Amino acid sequence: MMRGTPVLHIQNLHKRFLTEDGPLPVLRGVSLGLEAGETLALTGESGSGKSTLLHLIGGLDYPDEGEITIDGAEIGALDDKGRAALRRDVVGLVFQQFNLIPSLTAGQNLSFQARLAGRHDPDWDQTLADRLGLTDTLGRYPEQLSGGQQQRVAIGRTLAARPRLILADEPTGNLDEDTGDAVLDLLLELAAETQTAVLMVTHSRRLAARLARQVHLSHGQLATPSEESAAE
């Protein structure tokens, strides 16, 4: 896919949660776009709605208003099956807690999503395993791996399926700084090679600065860092 091809387009997205005190608006008119191979960091305070936005883009939750178009498909029009297919075929999710499947080995986890999507390429798996430094750990179960190894398996699992868009939710949040940096380097490197767009949620401005673009979510609305500074 050529750089410049739009992968994600979000228009005027709203989301409210019902609480005992009444509806609580979490996202208030968020609009955003992302092109193939582009990387974007989404920062914000706790409770600002970062993860909610990520879940809506991944088709894991439903917005109250607005449109999300991924790879040309408006996901608001998709039913449960369509959304499952979207997550399987188009989007790759990386979580803070890795969320590997504990009953499968590292190797099985690595190829799991690609096999679900029907795009399993053993050579590509092997390349990823080599690049991620997992060759010797493929036969082990998640509980037998360190945090850094587990996150590398999670990234490998996402990349093995060759998604158009990677949604990473604090992918280094559970790792120490050095390991976190190394894992992020790999993610960005491989994403660049495969022209995969990356949208990463993080608390860390230091990590956010390593991505091509940064946007800040505050009280449910987006602001670029420059706008934020101007407001201050």
Add this chain to the structure above:
Amino acid sequence: MTWAAISAILAHWRRHPGQCATLVLGLALATALWSGVQAINAEARASYDQAAQVLGQDQLARLSRADGAPVPLDTYIALRRAGYLVSPVIEAEIRTPGARLRILGIDPLTAPPEAQAPALTGGEVAFTDLLGTPGRLFVAPETAQRPLPPDLPPLILAANLAPGTAVTDIGTAARLSGQEDPSYLLVATRQPAGLPALAPDTFRLTLTEPQSGNDLARLTDSFHLNLTAFGLLAFAVGLFIVHAAIGLAFEQRRSSFRTLRALGLPLRRLVVLLGAELTLFALVSGLIGIALGYAIAAALLPDVAGTLRGLYGAEIAGQLSFRPAWALTGLAIAGLGTALAAAQALWRVSRLPLLAPAQPRAWAMATRQSLVTQFGAAGALALIGVLLALFGSGLIVGFTILAALLLAAALALPGVLIALVSALSRFATTPLREWLLADTRQQIPGLSLALMALLLALSANIGVSTMVGSFRTTFTGWLDQRLASELYVTARSPEEAQDIRAAIQDEVQAVLPIIAVETELLGLPGRLYGIADHATYRDHWPLLDATETIWDDIAAGQAVLVNEQLARREGLGIGDMFPLSPDWALPITGIYSDYGNPEGQAIIGLALFGERFPNEPQLRFAIRVPPADAPALAERLRGDFNLPPGNVINQDEIKRFSLRVFEQTFLVTGALNILTLGVASFALLTSLLTLAGMRLPQLAPVWALGQTRASLARAELWRTALLAALTFLLAIPTGLALAWVLLAIVNVEAFGWRLPMQVFPGDWLRLGLYALLAALLAAAWPAWRLSRAAPSDLLKVFAHER
């Protein structure tokens, strides 16, 4: 502080009412099945005691003939003339198809006070009515409501009489039974001073001391032990539910316990509070369980009564009474069950480190080490079972083998299932199936208790149904052999018997006398039969072992046949000399099967029987006619000789009656089987429900990777079906081993006869389908909830990362 802690501990149940209900219901079910069975046993024992108390059997000695024949009236008169205080009793049974009554005829004028002749003297009944014709019968209210033989004297209700028994004046008893001489004599406790001690030998009588227990209780012990074992099995299965519920509740409150400790609540007080909470649960569940148990016992008691009547001739009351001691025992067993089920969880709390992280422990994770230990224990138990089977004896040993076998199978189950699922995963071709099998393997430890419960229930079902099926097939075949004749006739007098025989002599193929005496066979009550030499016996008699010349030897009066139970009890074999009286013994020429008869039985040739017992009236005989002619002949005999319907019985009727008794015998077992399977299904449901909440972290990532909730729900159903199917497959060999132990060990010890084991794959298939259905029903709700789970619930798995 304590109140604050109590409120924090109890708050859990407010938030998890379903879990609270599961715990209470599980414990209540376990208590109900156990105490229900105990209520039945208590009722039966009370009836036996009541039977033993009739006529002071438990307080008065008796004089009777060693051969079981009635005591001659002259002997009684001689004893009374000598000054001894003895009183005559006629004991007889009146039978008609579908009805029977035990008659006890006493002499109200000479009966010792301990005999407690109920209201026979005085009261509302005129003495002349009692002693005159037709006389009166005193029966328990319950007996009066049963089908009774026809043409009885008027009934008078009397409480405290044993069910199925009628007490009357000896004259009335003699008229009803056709027996003139007393069956035995009651001996008053205090004899007149100056008389020499009673010397029974002088009158060729035997003195039997008062019985502390009674024969019936001893005879039925094995049946009640059987029921108790079933009750215990159901209780154990119920405890699996309780264990799972308590384990989960403690696991979910682990962080609260730690916080309470960190906030200053002493460990001991925490444990005491949790103990008090469990005691409250035990109390509430125990009370519900007792109420349910009473209902179960009341529902099953009529069948149990039928069983005991069919198997042992024992009469027990068909109505249940409430006994406070039983209720207290029920509460105690609920407390014990709670303690057993909660011991592990409480122990863990008492060892809870204060500073450990409060993350949920991997409840479903069983280490390889614990599986190996479990396997080792299973092997040791299996070995104990085999050694006991080889070298042990006795009913208790039989049940110990059963317990060892079931426990070994249950302990080995998780390991075997993991091995089987691992083997299956080699054939998985799609990533989803691969995940499903790998995940199933990992879920087995968490589900193992419920699956063990299912295995126990299924094995018991297969074992017991194999035993009953083998019994039914063998019994039916045996009935065909034993009841080869087409008609069975009972005349009312020897003269009438002669007339009937003369009348039918020319139109039937054979008339075979049936003649027997009650006697003692090697010291225990039994029956000695005389049989004619005829092809009916030569071709059909159900022989287990015999010499080649058996029928010639019997016809010549040179040998004896004994039934299996007598041979087993006394260790007799072909060729052994069998003493029929102190001065008379014959070699054993054959051993035959005699199912359902608790007593010893022996058969000699008719001619020899006539020589030995010349006064025995020949009233009964079997008639061989072409089967098609039997109904018409029966009708004609009833008409021509004015015989009551019960005195001319068609072979078909006896078979039908026998099979009905047989089916009733196993009704209770069948009911308990179904109840146990129901409890096991409930255990599976509770385990799946409790696991469902803990499984979201495993399922959410698969959902996030592109599976729909519906496909995950289907996978959950498949997983449960697979585990149930594999458990069922393992239950087949376990159940067959169980059946073998029941047939080859327990049955032989309990009844004295052994049945050939037969297998019924059709029954297994049906049970397998039930098991699958039960498992799918149990899994349906959690699966449905998963398919309808709100995305926000699944997202919590990822949100919890913050």
